[in-house]
Amino acid sequence: MSELLTKNRDELEGKISDLEMTLHDMKCEVHEQIEAEQHEAIDHLEDYLEQADHKYANLRELLVTVLNEIRELVRGESDKDSGSLKP
Amino acid sequence: MSTTTTTTIKSPGKLHVSHASTSHNYLQWLYVLLLVYLLLIAVGLIGSGFKTAAGAQAKELFAFASNPIAGLVIGTIATALIQSSSTVTSIIVGLVAGGLPVSIAIPMVMGANIGTTITNTIVSLGHIRKGNEFRRAYAAATVHDFFNILSVLIFLPLEIAFGFLQKTGEYLSGLLLGADAMSTSGFNFIKPLVKPPVKFLQDTVLGGLPSTAAGIIMVILGVVAIFVVITLIGKLLRVLMVGTAKEILHRSVGRGPVSGIFSGTLITTLVQSSSTTTSLIVPLAGTGVFSLKQVYPFTLGANIGTCITALLAATAVSGPNAVFALQIALIHLSYNVLGVIVIYGIPVLRNIPLWAANELADAAVRNKLYVAAYIVGLFFIVPGALIGGSQAMGW
Numbered sequence: 412m413s414e415l416l417t418k419n420r421d422e423l424e425g426k427i428s429d430l431e432m433t434l435h436d437m438k439c440e441v442h443e444q445i446e447a448e449q450h451e452a453i454d455h456l457e458d459y460l461e462q463a464d465h466k467y468a469n470l471r472e473l474l475v476t477v478l479n480e481i482r483e484l485v486r487g488e489s490d491k492d493s494g495s496l497k498p
Numbered sequence: 499m500s501t502t503t504t505t506t507i508k509s510p511g512k513l514h515v516s517h518a519s520t521s522h523n524y525l526q527w528l529y530v531l532l533l534v535y536l537l538l539i540a541v542g543l544i545g546s547g548f549k550t551a552a553g554a555q556a557k558e559l560f561a562f563a564s565n566p567i568a569g570l571v572i573g574t575i576a577t578a579l580i581q582s583s584s585t586v587t588s589i590i591v592g593l594v595a596g597g598l599p600v601s602i603a604i605p606m607v608m609g610a611n612i613g614t615t616i617t618n619t620i621v622s623l624g625h626i627r628k629g630n631e632f633r634r635a636y637a638a639a640t641v642h643d644f645f646n647i648l649s650v651l652i653f654l655p656l657e658i659a660f661g662f663l664q665k666t667g668e669y670l671s672g673l674l675l676g677a678d679a680m681s682t683s684g685f686n687f688i689k690p691l692v693k694p695p696v697k698f699l700q701d702t703v704l705g706g707l708p709s710t711a712a713g714i715i716m717v718i719l720g721v722v723a724i725f726v727v728i729t730l731i732g733k734l735l736r737v738l739m740v741g742t743a744k745e746i747l748h749r750s751v752g753r754g755p756v757s758g759i760f761s762g763t764l765i766t767t768l769v770q771s772s773s774t775t776t777s778l779i780v781p782l783a784g785t786g787v788f789s790l791k792q793v794y795p796f797t798l799g800a801n802i803g804t805c806i807t808a809l810l811a812a813t814a815v816s817g818p819n820a821v822f823a824l825q826i827a828l829i830h831l832s833y834n835v836l837g838v839i840v841i842y843g844i845p846v847l848r849n850i851p852l853w854a855a856n857e858l859a860d861a862a863v864r865n866k867l868y869v870a871a872y873i874v875g876l877f878f879i880v881p882g883a884l885i886g887g888s889q890a891m892g893w
Contacts (some may be wrong), residue, residue: 414583426529427571433526443754444667445787448787449751449752449787449788450748450751450786451787452782452787452788453744453747453748453751453782456740456743456744456746456747456778457740458781459777459778459781459782460736460740460774460776460777460778461780462621462624462780463617463773463774463777463778464622465621465624466581466617466620466621469621469623469624469626470620470623471622472623472624472626472627473623473626473866473869473870474870476627476864477869477870479866479869480865480867481865484867494645
């Protein structure tokens with residue numbers, strides 16, 4: 412009986428060890444994939460440099476977005492007010 | 499045989515193209531050197547112009563900025579408007595050469611650190627319609643802001659209380675120059691090149707004008723020239739150095755934060771613009787390929803690398819104020835290096851900018867009004883309120 416228990420425990424420990432190794436390998440693989448993606452992104456550095464030249468366009472974009480949000484906020488408030496006047 | 503013939507026919511064309519691009523590069527590097535020379539002349543113009551216009555009253559002229567909060571605000575707003583800390587710090591070096599006290603210039607330099615962060619914040623707005631991509635980009639941009647603000651919150655009170663940055667600048671400039679100031683200076687080969695054009699402009703071109711008018715014109719010319727030259731240098735070096743910048747970034751992938759700091763420093767030194775480096779970081783972070791924790795050290799490296807321009811500007815200064823010009827440039831460097839060592843070195847402090855950037859980015863994704871309020875508030879309203887408050891308190 413005790414031999415059976417010991418055998419079970421050994422098997423379990425073996426499986427745990429295998430799982431840990433597999434997990435370690437998978438983590439290494441993910442790490443390698445992330446680094447490969449980073450190298451790929453760096454290779455497109457010129458594209459990102461170009462983005463840095465669109466500052467005025469970005470500010471206009473912000474202005475448009477902010478004005479839209481203000482309109483929605485005001486519309487939301489006025490809907491609430493008109494809603495509160497209903498019997 | 500036919501392959502060899504084909505190769506022979508093709509290769510002269512390739513050689514021609516290769517020679518053309520190499521000589522084009524040489525020309526561009528010559529252009530950069532010329533622009534650097536013009537930068538040094540521009541700094542010399544500001545120094546000489548200010549001395550000519552203000553004479554012995556230089557300190558009185560800047561009495562309004564003797565309040566360190568005013569100095570900080572001036573540095574912040576000027577840099578936010580010009581969008582170049584290199585330009586503002588070079589102008590500050592020129593003003594110190596003209597008689598601006600170093601103690602007044604120190605908060606201005608700290609303010610320039612904050613003001614320059616507006617550029618990468620604006621770059622992040624390019625992702626504003628892209629949900630999570632915007633959150634990542636905006637966090638990568640504002641982590642720089644929060645780091646520089648924290649640096650000011652720690653070091654400005656210490657500087658006001660103990661003057662330790664000024665003392666550090668004095669010590670380092672003493673080490674570099676020795677007791678016998680300029681005559682043993684290694685910068686002697688630059689000053690003889692820079693002085694003649696400045697003297698020519700001052701004595702010949704503007705010689706007929708009253709000294710105050712001539713001085714003011716020289717200062718204005720110098721400021722405009724610095725702005726134009728640094729912009730052109732930045733654009734040229736971006737093109738020339740993009741390949742080297744890529745290599746540096748490739749080598750830093752998978753390495754730790756110290757490598758990130760060195761890479762950020764090196765790239766910024768090569769392109770002569772912290773705005774370029776930090777603006778590159780933003781889209782890299784926006785894609786999600788680089789995490790905020792990974793881009794953070796690059797940003798800090800940019801803070802250090804940008805100090806080279808002020809050091810370069812200081813080499814143009816001659817006369818009794820040259821040592822002070824070098825001091826403020828060294829103070830700029832010391833402040834940024836200390837900021838990285840202290841704030842990044844202490845885990846609790848290191849995480850504050852990360853936490854603040856993430857919180858703000860989360861809020862910004864929910865409502866873009868936070869973005870507008872942040873930009874206008876941090877770079878214009880808060881500085882204005884600080885000035886008003888300090889004046890009201892009689893500082």
